[in-house]
Amino acid sequence: MDELLSKHRKEQKDLQGRITQKKKSATKKTRRGINDDCERMQRELNERHQTEIAQLNGEPLEPVEALEDLNLDDEAPADIESNENKTPQDAEPTPNPAEEQPTQTKKPNRQKARLARRAAEQAAAAEAAAEEAANQTNYRGDEKEVMDAVFKKLGLKEIEVNPDGHCLYSSVAKQLDDSGLGLRPDPSRIVLQPTTQSRIDTVASPQHDGYRAVRAVTADFIDQNKDDFEAFMEEPLDVYTRKIKLTAEWGGHLELQAIARAYGVEINVVQSDGRMEKFEASDMDSFDEEEKRKRVIWLAYYRHSYGLGEHYNALTKQS
Known part of the structure; x- marks a missing residue:
């Protein structure tokens, strides 16, 4: 036992x-x-x-x-009645238990x-x-195999980012810092709120808390360009942007588009099925080729490989 x-x-x-x-x-x-x-x-x-x-x-x-449906304690009604009418002399003698054969089994x-x-x-x-x-498909193993093949083909190296809800913004912050663009966007693209400026100024390390600055810039840009984003939201604009700025709410397509436009960058997202999705600012053609190469951000998007669900890792070009 x-x-x-x-x-x-x-x-x-x-x-x-x-x-x-x-x-x-x-x-x-x-x-x-x-x-x-x-x-x-x-x-x-x-x-x-x-x-x-x-x-x-x-x-x-x-x-x-x-x-x-058998009840071993039941007796036929007629037998019960006839026994009740008998005198002690007329009653049948009580059988000797030792003479009973076979022994009654347990109910x-x-x-x-x-x-x-x-x-x-x-x-x-x-x-x-x-x-x-x-016998079902091994989604996690298949996803990793496909992603590794794409990374190898494109000459990309993966950088693990904490799967904490801030992964999209942390991946972007690290690459903005590595490329020399910085976390403060061009003032001609966005008017930063005082609280956003404060978040940018107090970032200790872009790799560890840079997501705070990128989140605030993203929220400000969506708020200032609400006509481009509000139709795709399932909740009021102020509630949506507050979640971006102050919580660990995951980012998606709207946030990627806002980041690309706010920072003037091209964002390439390698999907779990091998496809690549691109987000970019409308004025990318105004940059020369060297500046364009500098303004490219690579992300890996996973659906099955991490315990919390959807996840982004940063990617860099191998030297």
Whole structure:
């Protein structure tokens, strides 16, 4: 029994790890289905464990169908009535228990039998589901393989960035600093708010807290060009820009477009399927070739390889 319980504890721990991984990779569209799937997995594992314990204790897994509605304590009504009308002299002699053959068997526990049968059926379904899951596509491994092939083809080197919700802005901040452009955009492109200027001035290290400055610049640019962005928002402009500036809300297409225009850069995003998406300012043709090369930012966008879900890493050209 100790060995079985130890095995059950390990399986519960492994399942919790899988459930945590699945929930972290959920999106708004898939979250409900993933939660249902996780609840099903936990329920099926619990029921399989109950079945294995029942088997180890020698409890039956299948009820005896003929006994399903049998009550061994019932007597025929006519026999009960006739016995009640008999005098003690007329009553049949009490049989000697030692002479009874064969010995009466113990009444089966129908409820336990039904539970064990149901648990066995669910355990079989869980095994089938596990086998099906084992044959599913390895999204994480495939994604990494595709990305590495693209990096090699384009001569890019990947730089890991903390998966903390600020990854997009941290990746941009590092490359702005490395290229010499800096975190303060050209005043002709954007009028910085005093709080944004303060964030830029107090950045200790672009690689570690530069995201604060890039977030503030992005929020200011969207606010000052709301006609270009507001139609694509699902919430009021002030709420949207406040999240960009003050929280760890993930960035996406709108933010990438705002960053490209605010800093006058071209942003190339390598996708998990090998495609590349480009965001750039409208006046890139005004720069000479050397300046254009300086104003290119590379990002790697992952969907499956990180526990929190979507993630950006910085990319640089190999020397």
